[in-house]
Amino acid sequence: xxxxxxxxxxxxxxxxxxxxxLSGKTTNLLQLHDILEKQGRGDLTVLDTKNDRTIFFDLxxxxxxxxxGLKIKLKVFxxxxxxxxxxxxxxxxxxxxxxxxxxxxxxxEETNNFxxxxxxxxxxxxxxxDIETLPLVVQFNKRDLKNIAGESxxxxxxxxxxxxxxxxxxxxxxxxxxxxxxxxxxTYEHTDRRYHLKEKHGLDKEMFVxxxxxxxxxxxxx
Amino acid sequence: xxxxxxxxxNGNIIGADKDIREIIKKSDIMPLFQSAAKTGISYIALExxxxxxxxxxxxxxxxxSSSSLxxxxxxxxxxxxQIVMMWSDQKDDGFRDIIDLIFLSAEMVLKNKFRALLAIxxxxxxxxxxxxxxxxxxxxxxxxxxxxxxxxxxxxxxxxQRTEELKRAHAKILHQEKIVSVGQLAAGIAHExxxxxxxxxxxxxxxxxxxxxxxxxxxxxxGALEKGPDDxxxxxxEEKWKRHRLDFIFRDIDDLIxxxxxxxxxxxxxxxxxKGFSHIDExxxxxxxxxxxxxxxxxxxxxxxxxxxxxxxxxxxxxxxxCNPSDICQAFFNIILNALQTGMKGLKLIITTRRxxxxxxxxxxxxxxxxxxxxxxxxxEPFFTTKEVGKGTGMGLNVTYEVITSYGGTIEVESETGKGxxxxxLLPLTGEEVDV
Numbered sequence: 001x002x003x004x005x006x007x008x009x010x011x012x013x014x015x016x017x018x019x020x021x022l023s024g025k026t027t028n029l030l031q032l033h034d035i036l037e038k039q040g041r042g043d044l045t046v047l048d049t050k051n052d053r054t055i056f057f058d059l060x061x062x063x064x065x066x067x068x069g070l071k072i073k074l075k076v077f078x079x080x081x082x083x084x085x086x087x088x089x090x091x092x093x094x095x096x097x098x099x100x101x102x103x104x105x106x107x108x109e110e111t112n113n114f115x116x117x118x119x120x121x122x123x124x125x126x127x128x129x130d131i132e133t134l135p136l137v138v139q140f141n142k143r144d145l146k147n148i149a150g151e152s153x154x155x156x157x158x159x160x161x162x163x164x165x166x167x168x169x170x171x172x173x174x175x176x177x178x179x180x181x182x183x184x185x186x187t188y189e190h191t192d193r194r195y196h197l198k199e200k201h202g203l204d205k206e207m208f209v210x211x212x213x214x215x216x217x218x219x220x221x222x
Numbered sequence: 223x224x225x226x227x228x229x230x231x232n233g234n235i236i237g238a239d240k241d242i243r244e245i246i247k248k249s250d251i252m253p254l255f256q257s258a259a260k261t262g263i264s265y266i267a268l269e270x271x272x273x274x275x276x277x278x279x280x281x282x283x284x285x286x287s288s289s290s291l292x293x294x295x296x297x298x299x300x301x302x303x304q305i306v307m308m309w310s311d312q313k314d315d316g317f318r319d320i321i322d323l324i325f326l327s328a329e330m331v332l333k334n335k336f337r338a339l340l341a342i343x344x345x346x347x348x349x350x351x352x353x354x355x356x357x358x359x360x361x362x363x364x365x366x367x368x369x370x371x372x373x374x375x376x377x378x379x380x381x382x383q384r385t386e387e388l389k390r391a392h393a394k395i396l397h398q399e400k401i402v403s404v405g406q407l408a409a410g411i412a413h414e415x416x417x418x419x420x421x422x423x424x425x426x427x428x429x430x431x432x433x434x435x436x437x438x439x440x441x442x443x444x445g446a447l448e449k450g451p452d453d454x455x456x457x458x459x460e461e462k463w464k465r466h467r468l469d470f471i472f473r474d475i476d477d478l479i480x481x482x483x484x485x486x487x488x489x490x491x492x493x494x495x496x497k498g499f500s501h502i503d504e505x506x507x508x509x510x511x512x513x514x515x516x517x518x519x520x521x522x523x524x525x526x527x528x529x530x531x532x533x534x535x536x537x538x539x540x541x542x543x544x545c546n547p548s549d550i551c552q553a554f555f556n557i558i559l560n561a562l563q564t565g566m567k568g569l570k571l572i573i574t575t576r577r578x579x580x581x582x583x584x585x586x587x588x589x590x591x592x593x594x595x596x597x598x599x600x601x602x603e604p605f606f607t608t609k610e611v612g613k614g615t616g617m618g619l620n621v622t623y624e625v626i627t628s629y630g631g632t633i634e635v636e637s638e639t640g641k642g643x644x645x646x647x648l649l650p651l652t653g654e655e656v657d658v
Binding site for chain 1: 235236237238239296297298299300336337340341344345347348351352
């Protein structure tokens with residue numbers, strides 16, 4: 001959690017889209033920005049990209065006011081995936097409330113996915129976060145491409161970890177809202193356990209998730 | 223937050239909310255406000271969400287009857303500030319476009335400043351974090367450096383200890399080498415001593431027999447004298463004299479004594495040579511005549527010199543050299559013995575001594591098989607031997623090397639396989655030597 005100010009009745013949460021370089025983290029946020037209801041969120045800030053590669057991060061802010069008047073901001077970040085930007089990843093990862101790990105489904109990317117996930121584990125430990133309790137979802141992106149890891153293989157590898165796994169094509173715009181929705185859900189549960197969002201502020205999970213994942217055109221479903 | 227136990231960097235958390243005052247400074251917005259004033263805006267201001275005026279241009283009271291606009295500026299989907307503008311009622315409808323343009327410009331300034339600030343913050347955080355990590359790395363390096371320093375200290379002690387042990391072991395080996403060379407000599411020396419001792423013993427035995435015959439003769443004479451000798455006595459005395467071959471005995475006694483004395487002298491000389499070579503009484507440095515020490519060494523090696531060998535002493539007068547004569551003899555001994563042990567028929571060994579400007583030169587030249595090129599560089603190494611296992615200690619020339627270098631001297635070998643070898647020793651002179 002970035003900030004919780006009881007006096008100002010304000011809470012700022014941080015979600016981080018992590019993953020190897022070019023796995024589609026920024027595309028995920030761009031699509032969320034396009035798909036989701038404009039009311040209750042800000043614009044996507046794409047910070048310093050060079051040749052379509054993120055150097056710092058992207059930021060998509062949301063905000064909800066709980067019935068109690070508590071203002072909750074949810075800021076979704078991406079990290080740069082390239083190995084050399086590890087310091088930036090650590091900096092962005094600080095005080096994260098939830099992480100979506102965006103893996104590249106293409107078979108040759110298996111090693112990069114593995115190394116990036118290991119890097120996530122190391123950096124979480126570095127910034128003092130516990131991977132066992134931190135809300136975490138995994139998305140296997142680029143399902144629209146050929147030469148990709150089979151779904152059954154992915155399930156057999158990730159199933160035992162208990163981490164929710166989603167298949168998606170950020171480019172075609174499917175699977176990413178489910179990823180985000182589940183992460184938001186887990187983040188609510190995690191935050192509610194400590195800050196009693198429902199009990200003290202009258203904000204329940206359905207309301208929270210519904211507000212954050214409301215599509216701009218609710219009638220159109222893929 | 224309490225769920226964050228990791229490293230913190232000056233509370234600079236990426237994503238923390240920023241106040242409008244942090245994002246937009248006066249210098250960021252004033253150029254826009256001044257341009258607005260030029261277009262005919264009578265008053266323009268930036269207010270925080272609560273309505274407090276942060277920066278302004280123009281005066282509200284100047285035009286009491288005027289149109290105005292108050293419009294929020296959004297950041298991250300929330301109102302971050304608002305722009306307030308006032309202008310004269312006389313402006314036409316087209317002026318509205320200018321108002322919109324000014325507002326859009328203000329929005330742009332805010333967005334760009336916000337992005338720049340985020341970038342700067344991230345950069346700062348990364349730099350701070352790298353710095354903290356560097357400090358941490360530095361601290362760890364220091365720790366390990368200390369550890370290694372301690373290790374190095376104790377290592378130095380261990381090395382010193384081992385060096386002492388090695389020195390003692392080396393000294394012991396040098397001592398043993400002396401004993402070994404004496405041992406090598408022992409068989410020959412034993413033979414040398416045994417020979418004269420053998421005939422001295424046999425002579426003494428003979429002499430003992432001669433004495434008992436002479437005693438018998440004397441006893442007979444004394445008895446005859448006491449009672450007064452008669453012709454019979456004289457006859458018996460003559461018989462006895464002849465039977466005991468006393469004429470021969472008297473002649474032989476002289477030879478016996480002369481031979482025995484010579485033998486004893488030989489034994490005495492051998493013992494004295496060994497004593498001289500070993501310098502039992504001189505375990506310290508004295509002024510030494512190198513030529514004399516070479517002779518001593520050759521003396522103890524006499525029995526090792528084959529009959530057909532020729533030793534040529536090409537000595538020149540030398541100044542006294544201050545050294546431990548026992549050591550220097552040992553050094554010569556090992557070189558000479560090596561030459562003698564080549565098993566060469568018709569060995570010729572030339573020993574030359576010469577005074578150079580500031581050195582004493584001693585060279586040993588033989589016509590033996592020489593030192594093969596591949597081993598030439600190693601012959602002074604300890605434990606290096608070309609002899610069969612158990613025959614050589616490999617210490618001989620190493621001892622020579624150690625002794626010569628300990629006096630600041632040098633030793634070199636020149637050799638051609640099959641054409642003999644020349645060992646050249648140079649001992650440095652201090653310039654205070656006196657001729658001997």
